[in-house]
Amino acid sequence: MPDILAAGVVVFRPGREVLLVHRPKYDDWSFPKGKLDRGEHPTAAAVREVAEETGVHVRLGPRLPSQRYPVARRMKTVHYWTGRVVGDDDVTAYRPNDEIDAVAWVPVDEASARLSYGYDRETLAAALRVRRRTHAVVVLRHAQARSRSAWHGPDAGRPLLKVGELEADRLVPLLAAYDVTRIVTSTSTRCVQTVRPYAETAGYSLDLRPRLSEENATAKAVENIVEDLLATEAGSVVCTHRPVLCHVYEALGIELAPDEGLAPAELLVLHVRKGRVVAVERHRPR
Structure with a gap:
């Protein structure tokens, strides 16, 4: 049978403390985690489970090795990330319940024994090993759009397909998981439509950049945009086109083979500390 899929977060706060939960059913201490809902992406599940089990909202940091272990007659895989609190980290008002009856910030020196x-x-x-604070810079290729041959207007006006619109909606919880607060996008319609659902849901404005479009992009212009995102210590996303991605990669100092390029609506998440990329992961909406 397929594995039971779950996701969780190792949440840190200043003072070298980590967030643990106690489950009365098993009388154990562990990290906040839980099963994925049907169709849910692991990143979204990880953030949701922390909120449900502790009342704390988090943003994800670097990904950790997954756990896999037997549960009854099946195997269970738990995807893990590091995390930092967004907003209030006070858990003293948490109300115990049958699933989680205690939530505690524990010094990391004591957590292993707990x-x-x-x-x-x-x-x-x-x-x-990767607990130091980072911010995410997300590189996003626009979702599936009308083909050039089926579109008779200017290429910059080419819109998303219905499946592309669905992909754009499904990107919302992924971008939220990394606390993206800055949305930088090509001015082309297909890019704007890709990030608009997140912008409207989260309440952020779009930073429209003609220099990220296929028609106007140059290596130097893209480099300036990327350097600004690396230096700004806030979660951000840059949405552009396949032909422009090579300039983005060059500015980031990373290499991807031609067959490793981003698919439509796929995102590359770079975890940045002090202007330096310390971890990379990639995801597609489900």
């Missing part, structure tokens, strides 16, 4: 399982202690050790 955790009930060896695989959680291994996950904590991995998280401590």
Whole structure:
């Protein structure tokens, strides 16, 4: 049978403390985590589960190795990320329930002894190696659009297909998981339509950049945009086109083989600390 899929977060706060939860059913201490809902992306599930189990809202940092272990007659895979609190980190008002009856910030030096399982202690050790604060710079290729041959107007006005509009909607929880607050996009319709659902849901404005469009992009212009995003310590997304992505990669100092390029609506998440990329992951909406 396929694995049971779950997601969780190793959440840190200043003072070298980590967030743990106690489950009365098993009398164990672990990290906040839970099963994916049908069709839910693991990143969205991870953030949702932390909020449901602790009342704390988090943004994801670098990805951690997944856990896989037997549960009854099946295997369970738990996808993990590091995380930081967005907003209030006070858990003293948490109301115990049948699922989680205690939530606590625990000093990292004590957390290993508090955790009930060896695989959680291994996950904590991995998280401590990458726990320093980062911000995300998300590189996004626009969602599936009308083909050039089927569109008779200016190419910059070429819109998304219905499947592309669905992809754009499904990107909303992924971008939210990384606390994206700055939305930089090509002025072409297909790019604007890709990030507009997130902008409207989260309440952020679009930063329209003609120099990210296929018609107007240059290596130097893209480099200036990317350098600004790396230096700004806030989650951001830059949405552009396949032919422009090579300039973005060059500005970021990363290399992708031709067959490793981003698919429509796929995103590359770069975790940045002090202007330097320290971890990279990629996702597609589900």
